[in-house]
Amino acid sequence: MPVPYIRHARYTDEETLGWLDRRCWSALHSVQPRPRPPYEPFFGDRFGPRDHLVAELAGVVVGYIRLGLPTPLESNSHVRQIQGLVVADEARGGGVGRALLRAVQDEARRQGARRLTLRVLGHNTPARGLYEAEGFVVEGVLPEEFFLDGKYVDDVLMGRAL
Template sequence: MSRQPPLIRFAVPEDDGALSRLDGDTWSYLHAVVERREPPYPPFFSDRFGPRDHLVAELDGRVVGYIRLVRPTSLPSNAHVRQVQGLAVAPAARGHGVGRALVRAAVEESRRQDARRLTLRVLGHNTPARKLYEAEGFVVEGVLPEEFLLDGEYVDDVLMGRSLHDGTWRSAGAGES
C-alpha cells in the first residue's frame, strides 16, 4: 500500500460496488449495530443516502474508505449541524492515515456547507474510533448506557461532537441596540 496521502473525493454512482464490498468486508460488532450481511452485498447507495452524502478515500487508485456526512434531521432549526453516520477503512489501508484524512475532510466539507457543529455516535467499546475522533477535536457529549445488545454484550452508545466555528459567529441581532 502506498505511503502517499489518500485522495479524498465525493463518491460517484460508479463507486457503489466497491463501497458495498468495503462495507461488507469491514463489518464488525466493534462498530455495527445491524446483523452481518453475506455476499452478494446489497447496493450501497439508496434513496436515503446517495453519492453526495459520502466522501471516499483512494490509495493507489482503489477505494479504501468512506465517511457518510449528512444532516441529522430535515428540520430547519437543525440545518446548522452535520452528522457522521458511518466511517469504514479497509483493513489493508489502516495505519495509512485514511480514517484521519476522512474525518478531516468531513470537518472541512461541513464548514464549506456553513455548518456550526459536527456530531456522531460511536459504540463505547470502539476504542480506536473514539481515540481518532478525540484527536480530531470531538468530545463526549453524552452516553446512552447499554443501548445495544451486540453479540451477547451490552454496549454503550457514545454521542460526540465538535464545534466548527472560529468563535467569531454572532447570532442574529447580537450586539444590536
C-alpha cells in the first residue's frame, strides 16, 4: 500500500470528515450512540480544522486524527491528548493509523508539548496494539467505565513522553 500523505485539515474537508466519522462508527471505539440525522457539523466551537490531521491516499481522505488539550488549565498546557482517530475500513492495515500517530506526535512537539495522552476502550485490541507499538503505555484503567452493547467496558488511559 502506498504511503499516506498527511496534512492539516481544511474547512473544505468538513463534509468528507463527517461522512467518514459516521461511516466508521463502531461500538469498538465509540462511547456515543450511532449518529442519526440530522447530523451535527464535524467542526465546531471546540475543534476546528487546526485540531485535525488528515491522511490521504491518491488524493482521497482515508483517515484523521484529532489533537487537543486534555483540560483548559495552564498547569496542564504541556500535555496534548489524542481525542479521535479514524481510519476507513479499506485503508486499515496499510500504515495509515501509524502515519497519523507519528504525525500527531510531531505536531504536539511543534506546539511545545512534553507529553501525549489518549483514552481507548479496553476491548479495542487493535487500537491498543497500535498505540503500544508507537510507544504509548497504559497509565491507568477505569474499570467498567462504560456500558456498551450490553457489556461493561474499561476505559484505558495511555500516554507517552515526547
